Amino acid sequence: MCLLFFVSYYISVVLCSSEHFTEELLIKPLHSEQVYTHFHFVTKWDSDPNTENFRHTNIFSRAIGEIIHRYNVQELHLSLTTGLWRYESWGYPVVNAGPGAELWVWFKPDTVNVDDKWKFLTNALSGLICASLNFIDKTNSVSPKYSFKPSGLVREPINSTFLRYASLPKEHACTENLTPWKKLLPCKGRTGLGSLLNAGYIHNTRYHSLSIAIRTVCRDESCTVPSLILEQTVGLTYDYQMLGTRNWSIRRLFGQGILGPCPLAESTTVYVDTGSNFSIPFSLSPSPNEWLTSLRGGQEGRFAKYTITYKPISIASSYNDKQNVLLKSPPPLFASQYFTYYGQEKGGLNVKIHNNHWASLDVVVLQNIPWIMPLFLHTLSMKTNGKENKPLKLFYMPGKMRERPTHFEYVLRLPAKSVTIISVEFRYTFLKWTEYPPDANHGIYIPPAVISALLPLARNITSLPQDGVTFSDSFNASRSSYLVQIRTESVIITLPTPDFSMPYNAICLACTVVALAFGPLHNITTKRLGRKTKDKERLLTKIKRKLKNVFCKKTINRELNSEEDEKTNESIVKEFNSVCENVEKETKKER
Amino acid sequence: MPRNITLILTNYFVGIAIRLWLFFIDYNTIFMNRVEISTPLNSWRRVVEANYISKISNSPNPYESDVIYEPPLYHMFYMVLSNLFGEQIYLMFIIADILTSYCLCVAGKKYLETLFKKEISNIDDYLPDAVNFIIKEQEIESVDVYIVAAYMLNPYIIFNCVGYTTTVFQNLYLGLFFVGIVKKNVFLASISLAAAISQSFYPILLLAPLFVTFNDKRFNATLVTTLTLIISGLILIISSFLNPKWSYLNHSLKFILSAPDFTPNIGLFWYFFIEMFEHFRTLFIYSFQLNVIALYVIPLTLRFRQDPVLLTTSLLGIITIFKSYPSLGEVGFVLAVLPFWKHLQFYMQQGLLTSVSFFMVTLLAPTVWHLWLYSGSANANFYFGATLAFATAQIFMLTDLLFAYIKREYIIKYGCVKECDGQEAVLLLE
Structure with missing residues (x-):
């Protein structure tokens, strides 16, 4: 009964639903000492994103759907990368990604207050894939004028005020990003190609990049109705030095073989690019289901295609001992x-x-x-x-x-x-x-x-054509030109720092200087200049006298009371005399 | 040719020659980039940058970013100047310096002549021995040589000039203001002051000496003050026509008052507000600004209302010490005005201390700057210490000048008696 229910559910999901899921893996031995693997998971949903309310989805990630709906997103490209893609020796990757986190988003043309939406969106994405994308706000985002064009279907004229681009080069891809990223896949990481993504293996690479892209494409040739696409890709570059051998195999790269396809996927395919086979010959085992030849932009490519069935498989390569010395052909x-x-x-x-x-x-x-x-x-x-x-x-x-x-x-x-x-x-x-x-x-x-x-040429190019959805769409896809968006290294600037332990000292010292000015200026402006007898007494005798005064006050007071009275009388008389003199002087002056 | 004129011309000649030489040596950009000389407010590099970006295709408004902080009218003035002079823009700076020193020369001479007349006419009121202390005619005759030398050969002013700062023009306005108040020329005084106020705001304190100067029967002081404010308001309004958004005020006035740029300079603000605790920031911004704008102006005006020139100088001194973005050119201007009070030299006590401090700090500051930012062997505290010492030296100089002034005032009136009640006595404030 249970089985029957499952089978009927499976049939209903796969056959009757408007959602299609495909998974692909590309293995490409690079001309240098690395092997590049690219996972391409695509969920295509035949639904118009403008009218869809995203309340119910079958295999399309609902979390993503809510983000699209709530923040009025037309197109979203997010990548989390550790390491640097070496264009000069590796050619171009299928998906370009800058170091660290990179996010560029087209909002729908009816969006009001794009900056706020952008801020909320980065916060939501930050929660979704556990990366510090919440540090993206308008202080580090720009609206590129010429660089980024929508990569999907657009009906309105392009207005770059609805585009935001930001990059956090310090943010690295790590396990805590991989786990939530895998949860967005229909089969999570349990079966299918997703099960190959084990943190222990994929973080041991020279370069690894997770990415999520959302865009709209034409549903069919006539292009009257749009479909929504969620592309999830992982790009990994393994170093033969780190693998220990040039003879790579699925088990060596990912720690396990492919146990079977994802039941929800329409197709599960592995492609091995054998373009480098002419210079460094290698043989594949088991032999592929099919050999494909792709002529694209004057470039001939040869691919071995494996269609994954419910039979476990591990594709392995074996290189001949004889190695040719290679001439690199750097990309244009x-x-x-x-x-x-x-x-x-x-x-x-x-x-x-x-x-x-x-x-x-x-x-x-x-x-x-x-x-x-x-x-x-x-x-x-x-x-x-x-x-x-x-x-x-x-x-x-x-x-x-x-x-x-x-x-x-x-x-x-x-x-x-x-x-x-x-x-x-x-x-x-x-x-x-x-x-x-x-x-x-x-x-x-x-x-x-x-x-x-x-x-103008497709040399070293592996990326999909703009109208393409799956990797297989790039076979024989000759176009008039091929878009590449390469990223340079990020660089570090060390700003001069203050002494972080100094705040109290700095405040005290600066205030002292202010007080240094206040004191004399206050005196000069509020007090009058006058003559005063110089205190000839030495400091020591002064202190002694004062101490004496304090300790012997009572006795001295009693003894000297009578004498002091006389003295004060004398001084009063003196003062009176001097005042009189002063008054006389002043009256003279006035005359 | 009288000896004086020869000396003055020699001073001018040497001053111009030094400037030209410094303009043409390879290390000229050093002066332009020194933080002591150019601040965000007066840097010519920013003027050039604003000119440059206003010419590119999308022409971003320089007043909506951190490019330039002087009002648009001034920026236009600099643009016109740079179009006029082109590569020879340095001539403009030299001409402005010559004009300023000439203004100060005229003002100083006139000031001392007035003082002399006043003291001669009051001579009967003074004690007999005070005659030795009143100003002498030969002193007045030689003062212009000192003033020109103090301006044209002043290292700070020279650095300021070859560092292409807009303080050169600010100094010119202030020089004209001195002429205006000494000669009691309403229009010169108020227009030049208005120009200075709109350029850097702080000269608004000089409304006090302006008021005091014209506070007699012939003029209406309130009217003159209002006139100045109106002119400076007009400059801002014209600026707002040049740059249609009032946002530039955010970038001139607000920038000066809230001091958000912490690039080190010779003032007290930068390190203090780098290190400030966030919840006290506003409090201290207010107190530091009130300290310079409101604290000293009224007491000093009341005390020195008889002498607006001294009042102007002391207020300028306070502005230079405590303003948010001071530069060496402003310090140099205050130093260049000092020869007006050459006759007070006798009464000043801390001349050696201040001059040695000035000299040491001038050498020390660039050294510790280099150690901090290039060698990495010192840190910010070293430079902060140097700026503190510089501020202290300026404070000592200013208070010494004011104290000397009141001492002389007293001695002329009451004589130089060093005895009181038969005992040795000293002069004290009480």
Whole structure:
């Protein structure tokens, strides 16, 4: 009975529902000493996000649905990354992600008060995946003008005021993010490809990146109705040195084989990119179900396809002992970011972009620079191979203390085979002692620059086409151009720090100086100058006399009472005389 | 040619030569970047930056970010100047310095002449031995040489000039103000003061000497004061036409008063408010601002109402010591006015202490700055100590000057008797 119920439920969910789930794994041995694996989980929901109330979902994550609904989100891209993607030797990943946490969101065009929505959204996401995204607010977010376009279906004209982009380079992906992230999958981490994501294995990589993307796509060819897509991806780069061998296998990479597909998935597929097989030959066991050849943008790729059934499987590679020495073929475009100058007074922020392509490329560079390092834009220099290169477009919004970061975005034309260096000077600021991050002398992370370009060739490109949903959509997907958005390193700036143990001393000393001025000025303005007899008595005798006065007061008082009376009488007479003299003098003067 | 004129011209010549030399050496940018010389309020680099960003395509409003803090009218004035002079903008700074020193020279001479006339006319009232103490004619004749030297050869003023700060212009307005009050020229005094007030707000204290100067039968002091305020209000209104949003006020007045930028300078604010406990911040901002704006102006005005020039100088001294973003150019201006009271030198007691402190701190501050930010072997406290010492030196100088003034006042009246009731006596405030 129970089984019958389960089977009927399963049939109803999978067959009758408008929600479709696919899971894919790409294993790509890189030309260098690494193997790249990419998990691609897609939930497609044939429902118009504008009219959907998200009260009921079957396999689509309801938590995500509520976020979309409540914060009026049209498109959301979140990534949590540890490590740096080495574009120069690894090519381009399927999903680009900057170091740390990165979030960019398009709000629906009818959103009022985007900044508030943005603040609430980051707080909600922070709770959803246990990352400190709540540190994202308008002091570190910008609305890029040219860099980010909606990657899904848009009906209205694009208005970048509904876009927010922020990056927290210090925020690393870790186990506490992986667990809630896995909970968003229909099969959680129990079965299917999700079960391969064991924290113990995936955090031992050179690079790992979790990401969530929400966007709308066309439901069918005619594109009359939209569908909502939730893409969850994990990108991992294993180092052969860390694996101990070049012969990777699913078990070696993830600690276990694939036990079976997720029952809710329409398809569970593993692809192995054998493009590098020509230079470093390896064989696969078991042999794949199918060999695919993909011709994309002049690039021929060969993939081994494994369709996962309820039979446990572990795909393994074995390399021949003979190794060829490889010539790297660096991708057409890669970049880096670094500081110049020394000391903590002023510095230079530099972005270096390499164009290896045989033709010129137009790139958009976005720099979201925190307000703690105000730029001097008049020192901006953009030089290609030593010659000045004028930007085709330039957008600059200077930062504002404690309110807004510097938003710097420009379009450059990079000549063929060139290196372009963009440098600008900035100055260090001094913060309140409470504004410094913990471990202030470690420094503050500066977000990476984002460089976007439409490459004419698909060399090194693995990303999906804009109309694609699953990884298999990228096979034979030749387009006129291929979008890449590469990120540079994030850099650390160490601001000059005050002495954190000094607040009382600083307050006391500064107030002392104020008092130093107050005392004499008060005297000068309120008191009158006069002559006074000099006290010739020595200090010691003075003290002695005073002490004597205190201790022997009573006896002396009694003895000297009569004498003192006489003395005081004398002094009164003297005083009277002097007053008279003074009065006489003054009357003389007046005359 | 009289000896005086030769000396003055030599001073000018040497002063200009030093400036030109410093403008052309490679290390010129050092002066521009020194925190003691350029503050967020007077830095020429910020003017250049504001010019630059207002020319780029999306033309962000420089007054909606941390670029420039002087009112838009002043910014426009600097823009016009830089368009006019182009690469030769340094000439503008030198010309402004020459004009300022000339103003001070005229003002100083006139001031001492008036003092001399006053003391000669009152000579019958003074005690016989006071005649030795009243001002002498030859002193008046030589004072202009000292004033020009104190301005043109003053290292602080030279640094200020070659560091391209807008304090150079502020000093010019103040120089004109001195001429205005000494010569009792209503329009010169009120217009120059209004210009200074709208530029950096604190000169609003100088309304007191303005009031005192014109407080006689020929003028209506209240009217003059109001006129000044109206002119400075007009400058702000014209500014608001240039920059359609009033947001610039947030970026000039509010910035000066709330001092949110903690870049070190020679003042007391920066470290104090870096280290301030958050819940006391507002309290101390108010007390520090009241300390400079409201605390001393009334007592000093009442005490020195007979001498508006001294009152102006002492208020300027207080402003420079306690304002939120002081710079060396302002200290230099106060120092350059000191030769007006060369005749008080005899009565001053702490000349050595203050001059040695000035000298030491001037050398020490850049040294500890380097140790802190470049070598990493010192910390912020070192520089804070240097600024404290500098403020203390200025306070000693100011109080010494004022004390010398009242001492001289007393001695002229009551003679230089060092005895009281047959015993040795000292002069004391009581």
